[in-house]
Amino acid sequence: MNPAGKHFALQYLREETLQSPFCPGCGNGIITNCFFKAVSDLGHDDLSKFAFVSGIGCGAWIPSPHFRADTLHTTHGRAIAFATGLKFARPELEVVVISGDGDLAAIGGNHLIHAARRNIDLTVICSNNFIYGMTGGQVGPTTFYGDRTSTTPYGNPERPFDLSRLVAAAGANYVARWTTAHPNQAARSMKTALERKGFTFIEMVSQCPTAYGRRAKTGDSTEMLKWFKNLPVRKKGEAIEHTVPTHQGMDLGVFADRHEPEFTEAMEQTFGQLGEIR
Amino acid sequence: MTAVKRIPKDQIAIEGLTGDAAIAHALKQCDLDVLAAYPITPQTIIVEDYQKFAANGEVHCRVIPVESEHSAMSACIGASAVGARVATASASAGLALMWEILYCAASMRMPIIFTVANRALSGPINIHNDWSDTYGARDSGFIQIYTQSCQEAYDTTIMAFKIAEDHKVLLPIMVCIDGFILSHNVERVEMLPTKAVENFLGVREPFIKLDPDNPITMGPLALTDYYFEFKEQQERAMEAVPEVFAQVETDFEKMTGRRYGMFEEYRTDDAEIIIFTHSTPGGTAKATVDVLREKGEKVGVLRLRMFRPFPTKEIVEVVKNAKAVIVFEKCRSFGAPSNPLALELRTALYDLEKRPMVVDFVIGLGGRDCPPTTIVEGYEKTKEYLKKGKAPLYETMGVRK
Ligand SMILES: Cc1ncc(C[n+]2csc(CCOP(=O)(O)OP(=O)(O)O)c2C)c(N)n1
Ligand code: SF4
Ligand SMILES: [Mg+2]
Numbered sequence: 001m002n003p004a005g006k007h008f009a010l011q012y013l014r015e016e017t018l019q020s021p022f023c024p025g026c027g028n029g030i031i032t033n034c035f036f037k038a039v040s041d042l043g044h045d046d047l048s049k050f051a052f053v054s055g056i057g058c059g060a061w062i063p064s065p066h067f068r069a070d071t072l073h074t075t076h077g078r079a080i081a082f083a084t085g086l087k088f089a090r091p092e093l094e095v096v097v098i099s100g101d102g103d104l105a106a107i108g109g110n111h112l113i114h115a116a117r118r119n120i121d122l123t124v125i126c127s128n129n130f131i132y133g134m135t136g137g138q139v140g141p142t143t144f145y146g147d148r149t150s151t152t153p154y155g156n157p158e159r160p161f162d163l164s165r166l167v168a169a170a171g172a173n174y175v176a177r178w179t180t181a182h183p184n185q186a187a188r189s190m191k192t193a194l195e196r197k198g199f200t201f202i203e204m205v206s207q208c209p210t211a212y213g214r215r216a217k218t219g220d221s222t223e224m225l226k227w228f229k230n231l232p233v234r235k236k237g238e239a240i241e242h243t244v245p246t247h248q249g250m251d252l253g254v255f256a257d258r259h260e261p262e263f264t265e266a267m268e269q270t271f272g273q274l275g276e277i278r
Numbered sequence: 279m280t281a282v283k284r285i286p287k288d289q290i291a292i293e294g295l296t297g298d299a300a301i302a303h304a305l306k307q308c309d310l311d312v313l314a315a316y317p318i319t320p321q322t323i324i325v326e327d328y329q330k331f332a333a334n335g336e337v338h339c340r341v342i343p344v345e346s347e348h349s350a351m352s353a354c355i356g357a358s359a360v361g362a363r364v365a366t367a368s369a370s371a372g373l374a375l376m377w378e379i380l381y382c383a384a385s386m387r388m389p390i391i392f393t394v395a396n397r398a399l400s401g402p403i404n405i406h407n408d409w410s411d412t413y414g415a416r417d418s419g420f421i422q423i424y425t426q427s428c429q430e431a432y433d434t435t436i437m438a439f440k441i442a443e444d445h446k447v448l449l450p451i452m453v454c455i456d457g458f459i460l461s462h463n464v465e466r467v468e469m470l471p472t473k474a475v476e477n478f479l480g481v482r483e484p485f486i487k488l489d490p491d492n493p494i495t496m497g498p499l500a501l502t503d504y505y506f507e508f509k510e511q512q513e514r515a516m517e518a519v520p521e522v523f524a525q526v527e528t529d530f531e532k533m534t535g536r537r538y539g540m541f542e543e544y545r546t547d548d549a550e551i552i553i554f555t556h557s558t559p560g561g562t563a564k565a566t567v568d569v570l571r572e573k574g575e576k577v578g579v580l581r582l583r584m585f586r587p588f589p590t591k592e593i594v595e596v597v598k599n600a601k602a603v604i605v606f607e608k609c610r611s612f613g614a615p616s617n618p619l620a621l622e623l624r625t626a627l628y629d630l631e632k633r634p635m636v637v638d639f640v641i642g643l644g645g646r647d648c649p650p651t652t653i654v655e656g657y658e659k660t661k662e663y664l665k666k667g668k669a670p671l672y673e674t675m676g677v678r679k
Contacts, residue, residue: 056371056403075371075400077346107316107375135317138326139343151317151329151343158343261404 012047017065021058027180028062029207034204035062035098036182038190043070050094051086053120053181055079055108057134058208059100059127077108080115083122094123094194097217101142105163109141116170119198120263126163126201129208130216137211144247145167147216149267159244164203168240169257172243173198175256179205179228182252189254198262205250218247282478282532284611284629285499291469297460300428300467301367301393301453302327304435306337308391311362312355312379313487314342319405320457321395325367332672347372351390353377359496360389361484363439366390370397375413377418384419385512386497389482390450393435394419395558396608397457398644406645407457409557409610413618419512421451421519422586424556428465428543431455433536434583436475440526445485448519450479456558461625470534478533518625523584540584543596543599545571548577551598551660552634553624556582559641559648566653577657583618590626598625602669606653608642615632616672637663638672646676661663 011033020188022028039047054060056076064073074082079097087095097104104112104126115122131149132138139149139156142163146155164177176195178186186204193200207213207224218224227247234253243249301322305313314330315325323363325341332341344350347368354364368376373394383390393646398404412422413585423432423438431453432479438451455461470478487493520540531537534634546552553563560581570577580596580603582589607619614621618636627633637660642648652675663669 073401073403075403109345132317135319135322136326137320138317141345151341152334153330204483 006073008040009033012036012039012068013047013066014068020066021061023210025207026058027129027204027207027208027221028127028181030060030093030183031098031125031186031204031206032062032066035125035190037187038181038194039049041187041191042194050096051090053079053083053086053097055103057100057103057132058207059098059129059133061102062098062127063096077103077106078111079103079109080111080122080124083272084115084120087120087122088264091121095121097122098132098193099124099126100133101126101130101163102132103165105161106132106141108125112167113170116149116167116199116201118263119171119260121172121199123190123193123196123200123202126203127206128163128203129206130160131208131211131212133208133211137215144245149212149215159160160247162243162250164201164255165240165242167201171199171260172201172256173258173260173262174200174254175203176201177250177252179231179252180207181225181228185252196259197265198260204251218232282529284535285470285533287475289471289474290472293467293469294464295428295432295433295467296462296464297428297455298323298324298395298462299327300432300465301435301455303467303469304332305365306331307470307472308365308436308439308598309363309476309478309481310337310339310365310366312340312342312354312357313366313651314344314351314357314364316344316347316372318347318369318652320397320461321367321372321393323461324393324395331542347375348379351376351383351392353564354390355379355383355388356384358383358390358487359386360561361445361482361487362483364390365393367393367395369395370399370405370411373415374399377415380415380418380420382507384498385508387448387485387512387515388450389439389448391435391442392450392452394452394454395457395461396454397503404644405457407459409453410643412452412454412607412645415452415610416586416618419449421449421516421584422454423451423584424454424582425460426557426560426581429536430538431460431548432467432469433530435536436478437526437530439479440529441519441523443482444522444526447515447522448485449512449515449519450529459506459558463464468534471493477530477672490526502549519584519587520589537552537582540589540592541596542579542581542583544579544581546578546580546596548576550576550601551604551657552600552602553577553579553595553604553606553653553657554582554619555579556585556619559606560609562648562650563653566650569650570627570654570657575657585619585622588622593623594626594630597634598630600634602637602660602664604656605636605638606641606648606656607652608636608640610674611639620672635660635664635669637669640672640674641676643677648676
């Protein structure tokens with residue numbers, strides 16, 4: 001498939017849009033490759049069976065305009081709502097939302113939990129860099145307690161969301177958290193997510209050396225990857241206790257893995273016979 | 279408030295500030311109780327700077343980093359309802375997301391100061407300047423003031439609190455700067471001593487407020503019985519603005535020597551053609567007019583500041599004897615006969631027996647540059663239209679067709 005010497009991901013990318021706009025050392029490139037690894041492992045030569053939806057932010061720039069596919073670049077926070085409409089109109093498409101933590105969990109947090117509750121067949125990949133990266137590093141709902149950011153110069157007084165626990169509790173069929181230092185595990189989880197019916201959520205903890213690392217003093221990309229590498233990994237089937245994420249105490253792994261009824265099918269079951277009545 | 283006195287020169291701090299920083303410094307001196315905001319380019323620096331003042335203990339204000347603009351304006355109303363002095367800042371999509379709450383803020387008569395770095399709306403997504411965001415909110419019940427320089431942005435932000443909180447007004451105000459063009463450009467700004475600003479503004483005295491000892495209900499249901507009367511009251515408050523505005527400017531002038539008016543007239547006295555615009559194109563227009571005047575052209579500028587309430591009578595007085603008024607505006611009202619600024623002007627002029635020709639140019643959407651040549655091109659076209667005795671209802675300029 002790949003002409004010799006070409007990176008495997010290039011078959012899915014619009015080469016004319018490269019280089020990417022990401023800063024040197026940004027984790028979003030690794031997330032892109034993990035995703036394409038999953039796509040490739042599922043046997044797709046191109047992205048014609050997919051539709052991508054993204055909001056606004058650096059993470060949202062992953063699919064748009066770079067993927068050689070249909071991509072709908074929407075407004076800040078609303079990607080999942082747009083994707084819900086798209087999925088209903090073309091249920092046969094693999095609809096994937098790729099966006100940032102601020103986009104999906106701050107301004108768009110409501111859509112996230114309701115999509116998970118409905119268990120609609122979308123795959124959402126969240127590039128979680130603990131910050132509003134694109135606007136220059138302001139505190140957000142995933143920023144750790146005590147972190148210094150451009151709007152919390154002496155430390156963040158708020159507690160962060162645990163996004164994976166949140167989405168698992170809201171009802172998603174599959175939820176996993178990995179980091180850019182765990183590309184193989186991440187690609188495997190993304191593959192499972194794409195195969196699984198229902199709402200699936202992959203939280204990708206990602207380094208943003210520019211807008212987060214600099215002020216939070218977590219070092220450059222390499223140091224941040226070392227930090228991620230040392231995060232604890234959950235054991236299979238381990239109970240999900242309540243915790244508040246901290247720099248060292250953020251567990252990775254699978255948080256939900258089930259086969260509950262999916263929303264578009266549930267709709268069909270509830271309203272499908274109406275056609276016959278008419 | 280004690281009597282306002284001229285501030286001696288040696289008490290004035292002079293700094294090079296961007297438009298955003300000038301507003302942040304003004305807010306710092308206005309003794310806010312609560313500021314709630316969500317980041318958005320090109321406004322973000324206002325809040326970042328202010329947050330630093332708060333973190334350093336330089337202001338006694340609670341800054342709430344809410345999770346969206348919708349929450350920002352909502353939090354502002356909550357704080358304002360108990361009598362706090364509050365502000366927020368946003369732009370573009372952020373302002374659009376506040377939509378529902380803008381109307382609540384105005385109709386609940388909350389004197390919230392909302393600084394806006396004007397930016398184009400999606401889609402396609404664009405971070406640069408035009409006026410589509412605040413023009414879209416022109417019917418929300420906010421007062422709208424557009425500024426041309428960093429000094430003016432600083433001064434207007436301070437005056438805005440005094441206007442908004444006046445019991446004859448009690449309306450929220452948008453103080454607007456052009457995104458990037460002003461928000462990110464450094465200019466010389468004279469800053470007042472904080473004591474002087476505090477003295478000028480005093481402490482907010484709410485007309486009514488939520489108070490557990492005297493419980494009241496704000497914002498309940500009013501249907502066919504009373505809703506219309508509420509709207510009537512809002513309109514009366516708008517009508518009271520020019521008088522209060524003038525009084526506040528008079529006091530401010532005593533302190534600083536500066537006043538701006540609801541609009542600025544520039545070389546309009548004998549002008550046959552008057553350029554009508556606002557914000558930074560106002561500055562470009564004035565510089566262009568200087569050159570045209572040297573060539574013997576009788577042209578002037580009316581730079582609008584207050585778009586809401588629209589100073590209808592006063593503007594008619596200035597332009598009624600001109601042969602033509604050229605409108606330059608950075609907004610398109612899709613499907614409308616012309617565009618927001620020209621629509622206002624044409625309505626204002628309609629009842630005159632002899633009206634100047636109104637020529638409307640839509641320029642600079644999404645931050646497309648508007649150099650002096652744009653103004654000259656519009657001027658030359660207008661002279662042609664005058665010769666022909668007819669002009670199109672509007673034209674776009676500087677766009678590939
Ligand atoms: C309604 C609205 N509010 C604010 C913004 C400004 N804005 C653009 S991206 C962004 C934050 C992005 O953060 P996140 O989603 O975490 O993505 P990252 O850049 O960190 O990948 C903000 C606040 C906007 N575009 N629209
Ligand atoms: S600001 Fe952060 S998230 Fe955005 S491209 Fe740069 S490193 Fe990546
Ligand atoms: Mg982020």
